[in-house]
Amino acid sequence: MRSDVNRCWRLASRPVGLLKDSDFTFSEEPIPEPKADGDILVRTLYLSVDPTQRIWLARDSYMPAVPIGDVVRAGGVGKVVRSNSPDFAPGDLVQGLLGWQDYALLTAGKRELLPASKLPPGIPPELALSVFGVTGLTAYFGLLHIGRVKEGETVVVSGAAGATGMMVGQIAKAKGCRAIGIAGGPEKCAWITGELGFDTAIDYRSEDVAARLRELCPSGIDVYFDNVGGAILDAALAELAMRGRVVLCGAIGDYTESEQPPGPKNYINLLMRRGRMEGFIVTDFLGQVNEAISDLAGWVSSGKIKNRVDVQEGLEKAPATLNRLFTSANTGKQLLKVADP
């Protein structure tokens, strides 16, 4: 790999279904230079690979869509190469919206989702991008602040072997709840119960999710943490407990569909059982991140939370790596390693 060019993936057209390399251009460009005060140039080391990035490519949502011609938006961890900022020195590890490219020029005016921030000392990039990153915080705030779980409650999470789902189940257990995970295939199911301590796993590929939820939750589901949407959301709504909460975190089943899928007809149970269904994004809770990190760090060091990352290598694999989330290929947090730290 040459170190004098910036390879970057730019969006060429709005993708339909799974990504194709031809939805993008992958070209070599000059490495950008810090000019304004506050500019920093960052060498990308790891990119975070998240389902929501697929939405950003397709349409405006809680963030504007990536404009055609722009570098694909993605969070990541990198190393500062040059700095016009008193807050960052060359060699610092930082996280921020680096994008699918070797070098990112971060400027004060373009800090869209999260401002670039230094990694806490001693935290490796893989951990910063998973347990202590957007996915871990999403699980934490979603389950505790939106779902408001209480000890002894029954928590069901879909996408349970994914980056956010694995954290939801483990946080539920750490909080004294019963955790049921829905995942695809016997290996993922065995992993979440055997390694992560979920009470039960439901394999949506071989089991009737609706029937299993009915059987496993005779008193209903207190909190359903939804990562997938579609029929599984509807099945969970059918078993919602009185005053049950549905935390809407994702709808991965829908993101690659060009037609809008049917709605959850069992939404009516929100009315009948005084339930609540609520969406959120983690940036709503920026003011409480320190409290979350402190709790998560405690659970990691006491062994209550285990982490798993699924690392692909090579910037050229970016589209294929994002597709892994939509074919259920990943277990744990999906990362793409772009360069050695």
Added chain:
Amino acid sequence: MRSDVNRCWRLASRPVGLLKDSDFTFSEEPIPEPKADGDILVRTLYLSVDPTQRIWLARDSYMPAVPIGDVVRAGGVGKVVRSNSPDFAPGDLVQGLLGWQDYALLTAGKRELLPASKLPPGIPPELALSVFGVTGLTAYFGLLHIGRVKEGETVVVSGAAGATGMMVGQIAKAKGCRAIGIAGGPEKCAWITGELGFDTAIDYRSEDVAARLRELCPSGIDVYFDNVGGAILDAALAELAMRGRVVLCGAIGDYTESEQPPGPKNYINLLMRRGRMEGFIVTDFLGQVNEAISDLAGWVSSGKIKNRVDVQEGLEKAPATLNRLFTSANTGKQLLKVADP
């Protein structure tokens, strides 16, 4: 009408679609007698006629279904005829779950939804069963405690010329919001804007609700108070503002369906726009009823809230009167007068 018998409507079979008299038996029975301490015998004067009573006839919901053979469950206002309770004297006006019958024996053990309570002095039955009754309180707590409206927000309510809807729009205006009502037919629409002070009405019979909401709410709907479910709920979800709230109060369009209607596919906007959709019942807020009554009484006396009741007469018309809600025949709070006060 004979005063020595108790005419009562008992449920004969679970109804499908609009009610038929043959879904019930209407018979003359002996007037029950207070026996246990605390028993009171109440002469029914007015029955409250509410969409939720249709659910009670069909299936278990937030309350158990009315058992086959039981008197049809309904709230109402009556006059105490005999009393074994130190809290009630003959002649007192009380409200409680009287049921579709001339005389109700209320006992401590059978106070299912709301315990019988004396009407506040000077409040006539029509007002006690509308503005200050379940429908007024439902509008109040739904809009303010579930919807958490703030001054300047845009509120949309369906069933806007019905008992709860008319209150929602007027409370929204009293709180400094913009109120848009969805109702059926030009008369109802003219009434809610001309008399009740809604800013705009949408006639769902002659207008494209989705297109009108899009046009009227360029910054989105902050609170949608849903009384109808179905396509109108979906249209409102499509225009939900960032952090918008959907208050689920009813789904009148669905109650008479034997097949479950499609779900709201635009629920996805709860995720994309960090929205919240929540059901409730008024009994969740029993502890705050005094505060609500005080606010409502203030708005009534200052003219900010106007009331309208739609009174049918005669216990024999009970099923036909309940049907009026499902054919949009009523304007304002539907009551059935059973006897003169």
